[in-house]
Amino acid sequence: MTTEQDSRASDAVQLAETTTQPSSVVARTSTWSVWALFCLSVGALALTALRGTQWIVSDILIVDGLTAVMWVVVTFFSGIVHSYSRRYMAGDRDIERFYARVFGFTLVVMTMTAANHVALLAAAWLAMGLLMAGLIGHVRDWEQAQAAATLARRYFLASSALLAGSLSLLAWATGTTSISGILAQADEISTSVALVAVSAIVLAALIQSALFPFHNWLLSSMTAPTPASALMHAGFVNAGGILLTRFAPVVTLEVAVMSAVVLIGAVSALLGQAMGLVQPNVKRKLGSSTIAQMGFMIMQCGLGFFAAAIAHLILHGFYKAYLFLSAGASVEQTVPKDAKSTDTGVSSVAIGAVTAVGAGVVFATLTGKSLLAFDSGTILVLVVVLTTLTATRDILRRAVLPATLRVAAVPIVVLSAITGYALLYNAISTALSGVPMTDAPTELTAAHFLALALFVVAYLATEFGWHRSSTRLYVFLLNRSQPDSSTVLTTKAEYNDV
Template identity: 55%
Template sequence: MSGHNSSTTVGSISDTSAESPVVPVVLTWLMWSMLVASIATLVIRVQTGASWEIPGLVAIDGLTVLMWVVVAFFSGIVHSYSRRYMAGSTHKTAFFVTVFGFTVAVMGLVAADHIALFGLLWLAMGLLMARLIGLSSGWKQAQAAAAVARRYFLASSVLLGVALTALWWTTGATTVSGIVVATDTFGGPVWLVAAGALVLAAMIQSALIPFHSWLLSSMTAPTPASALMHAGFVNAGGILLTRFAPVITVDSTLMLAVVAVGGASAIGGKLLKSVRTDIKSKLGCSTVGQMGFMIMQAGLGFFGAAITHLILHGFYKAYQFLSSGGHVEHTSPGAATPPRTGPMTSVAGLAVTLLTGLAGGVLFAVLTGKGTTVDSGLLLTFFVVFATLHAARNAVQHTSLPAIARYGAIPLVFFPAILIYAGVYTGVSGLLMGSTAATELTSLHGLIAVVFVGIYVSIETGIHERSQRLYVALLNASQPSSDTVLTSTEDYNEY
């Protein structure tokens, strides 16, 4: 401790619209204008099926316009939220310029067709996010976190560069569209290098285990930047695999490996979250798990489902980060809620949970046609059932309603949610056109599902908490880089 005394006066923040620097104002309005233009473009695309391109440089297709709307919306929310959040900060203008530049880089990435432009925008996207993580120049922990993130993002860019170079060498094409249509040339060691590098680049960008350290070290970023990071940056791994879907779907073994690494991260993120106590770190571990689900869906061949997952996760996680301050008050010590015990609660709750999950899976299968044949679609539907079971169980345990009302409300809430999810999935798949490449269901897929469920049940029953060695291993694995940890609040004073 430094030993000096300071007094703090807490009062209302002045109206940001009155004395706000001109740059944040202009960029905020420009961002919302870009959202309006993106929505108009999406509507035209849906109604006419039109696509636009600058041959050899830019190609605007269904994925492009969809991601334009999603990214512009998230960025618009972050711009508007940050007008108040960054009020009085010496870094306010730099923050807005960097956020706007990052948004433009992402929107350019999903439109880029030339492989050099795609690679450069991927690199720019990472460097700008690292800049946001280390925005406070006088805070050494923030600079250390930025350095950690920058190393990971550079590694991801190098891997992407290797993949693009190998694909160019194999196909002779200098555009993404040219590469994906040259499926006849895929195969052999050069293709394997390219496909493996693509998967690794996606894993790093999406913070899958064991590349999650940069994400857990990034909590020095302003909270709005964290919201944008978790809603519109880590998802880039799913976009990358979707863009190059024909490259990785050539070999079923590689697809199975993608399912395995996605599943490992999905369950690993839940394990890491179980030992964290601070809100932002728990949200970060949750993102690790959710990105695992996204990559797993891509490995099953359902790229439309992966894009749907990243969109819905983006909405959820952006809200969670921007409202994270409220959780401190909501979870403050108070009158404890008496535990719900007794046979009526356990038996009825179990029955409602199981019936809701199974009925939800049937509803999803009927609406989408997935899971009606013996292929990877069956596993996709299984995970929909599994996710519904998990959510229903949490609702039964934590909803503060009388038992009868609680059990009756569960299907009334979850069935419409599944309807919405199936509708969004169908719409996204229609925009992507050819985004499904269902793979043959094998015994290894079944093994992955069994292991996944077994570990999940172990976590829910608390078996993992009985091992001190496992607890310490999880605690160590969930730690950010030591140089990024703030041990004294007096070390942080940007003024």
């Protein structure tokens, strides 16, 4: 080997080392710091669960079950993103800025969940949105990334304005600036003030959680680095459910608003799921899935089961963080081939029906929901039955196991998953026992029956493939799942420039 070749080899080794082992002090320090925060959060959760008490610091901060649970969840996901990014972001010229924003985002979310003063909550909510918009537009020289950041920033500023206005109105109506004080006087708030304040809080939550018709910012945010997308889909969008859970005593004052939340959540859940069926882009498919999951989470809040919503967002966070961080492994070249269904015919229908009914019985039994009570809990159980039926039928079609083995294996897997969800729901309910009204079932209204009818129609549409047979429906769903045009690369030359 010549001297020139030795020099080139040495340069290659040095380049490989710099791209796999970042020397950024900010990256190392923030990664260790966030894992230290995770350990402290676990300790706070243990103390809160064992003592069943809460700590209030001068009406500024409150550490209760909701705070401790979300601290553990947020710091864990942030720690995973920090560690993953050490390699993923290696060689990025703005790695320090990226880590500063991610770590700052973690601290802001922890502050938001613990805020007991209206000004602190409003400031944390605003900072959370601005930091996430910055992560979406992390690549400064990428025009589409900056357009996506600008679009997201507009949505987040609107959400912050709605929340600030609502908090100001509630503080004026109750004569206190502490959130715990406002919640304690919730029953004394006049109907008109409550309606305006609750509507603003709900709208702020819907925007942050990217529910229809505010979902476009999420579909346009794919310019964010993959670790930032994981943090967004596993953590940021969950803020809506956290906000509604914190203000449950106020939100539940207006039955009309709760009914509207159920409908909006149901429409978003079904629309997001349907958009994912027609979207070939991996990241947009994941974005559509997030819209669907957030819709179901918000729907649970509308039904009055806020603890169930928290359990759902935790499970969704784990699932979506994994999917985004492993999204690169899904990109491969394949040859189109005819899809072969492994459906077992009539027996498949029977297996799906029996499994779905069994899932409803298991969920209702473990969580204490009674179909005879005929309240919003009945709707929740029936929705679990329908979603389980859809999932079971899909698994039966895709499974490569022999037919006889699928008959036994699929019900066991599905029922085990439902059991795990119900047990987590009970654990979260116990952890949030000191938080006001985390389990407040409501009376049934026309909105509940309409939402249930939508789930039935959606199941039939999926079962019979209407989204494929109807050109008009297919085009509608494809158009709804498109990001803002200014955030999309449209030519090969633009791809090469990035």
